[in-house]
Amino acid sequence: MRIDPIRRGALAGCVLAALTVGALSAQTQEGASTSSGVQESARHNFRVVTVAEGFDHPWAMAWLPNGDMLVTERAGRLRIVRDGRLLPDPVAGVPRVRARGTDGLFDVLPHPEFASNRLIYLSFAKPNADDSEATTAVVRGRFESDRLLDVEEILVAQAWSGGNGHFAGRLVFDRAGFLYVTVGDRLADPDMMAAHPAQSLSNHQGKVLRLHDDGRVPSDNPFVGRADALPEIWSYGHRNMQGLTVHPETGDLWENEHGPRGGDEVNLVQRGRNYGWPVVSYGINYDGSIYTRERRRTEIESPRWSWVPSIAPSGMAFYTGDRFPWWRGSLFVGGLVGEQLARLTLEDERVVGEETLLPGVLGRIRDVRQGPDGFIYLAIDNRSGERMAPVVRLEPAESTVAVP
Ligand SMILES: [Ca+2]
Secondary structure, eight states: OOOOOOOGGGGTTSOOOEEOOOOOOTTOOTTOEEEEEEEOOSSOOEEEEEEEEEESSEEEEEEOTTSOEEEEETTTEEEEEETTEEOSSOOBTOOOOOOOTTOSEEEEEEOTTHHHHOEEEEEEEEEOTTSSOEEEEEEEEEEETTEEEEEEEEEEOSOOBSSOOOOEEEEEEOTTSOEEEEEOOTTOOGGGGGGSGGGOTTSOTTEEEEEOTTSOOOTTSTTTTOTTSOTTEEEBOOOEEEEEEEOTTTOOEEEEEEOSBSOEEEEEEOTTOBOOTTTSOSOBOTTSOOSOOOOOOTTSOOOSEEESSOOOEEEEEEOOOSSSGGGTTOEEEEETTTTEEEEEEEETTEEEEEEEESTTTSOEEEEEEEOTTSOEEEEEEEOTTOSSEEEEEEEESSSSOOOO
């Protein structure tokens, strides 16, 4: 199937330092076509290539061992891209979600041993019986013949609210096979300060949770056995965490979260720690009022990076592939409001630099992943004036890339 290149109009506003019309990169797989625009950056020049089009607010991407790509759509559909083609029918068996505003179906994550157990995990906004409230929930099911079977709820977070927004819902497995789930603060009022639910261990609002793969609570979680705490909690004091990933070398857990007006954060998530929301923040209220002037406090973890003004960070991935050797070890973060791809460089556990890629070029970027082919995949939330959005990938513009 032929896939149209990124339309030139979508490139308006970007800095195109060079236009190269020529043969596809030798690495380009059959079935993908390339735009002619070469994007320049500090370390690599690259092209944006459309992988598949026609997604309605894609939220997350994942790959199966056979090469299938799974893509969630916010309204509650799980889609399959097979051999470069978006299959017309969504996967059956996905639970009912509350799809309102920016809420709905969120992440998709295969089990680390998917090849033998065929388990897929989904996070979503789960409505209650009369749809008056919702919370973040996680199911898993067996993926057989393009359907989800034996779907079971393994988490219904204690984060119910009648309001929309701030479900978070990112999922990741660490190297030891523990499942981490981000649950947002559900937009509780920051003026509550120390009484804010994100600062209380008696609920799941504004928490990173750590579970066994079947939803059971690991006995070595930090607050197990405390009467005033829920045992699933791994870290607290978060706001709305939209990116979650594991460092490829250290195995550490990294997340990003939306601040209020200003104060988006990248955090290294550590066991039992408090990340400060809302008592310590770089941000202010959307209306310009101030709820805290505290930027740091010794007992609270400071962000490893922050954005003022906000870019509204989204999916996030460390790059480890061979396609872009100079980008190995960089942390890529999508921007929604910021309509960009941030490349953060690290030294040990510190973020030491940021490069902004694709500013205003592709629209709102919802998810960022490294594909099994070593290309960097982006799920575009939407583009101005268009209802459907693509999944694209970045490919090196040069057929041979110097190795650092
Ligand atoms: Ca914080």
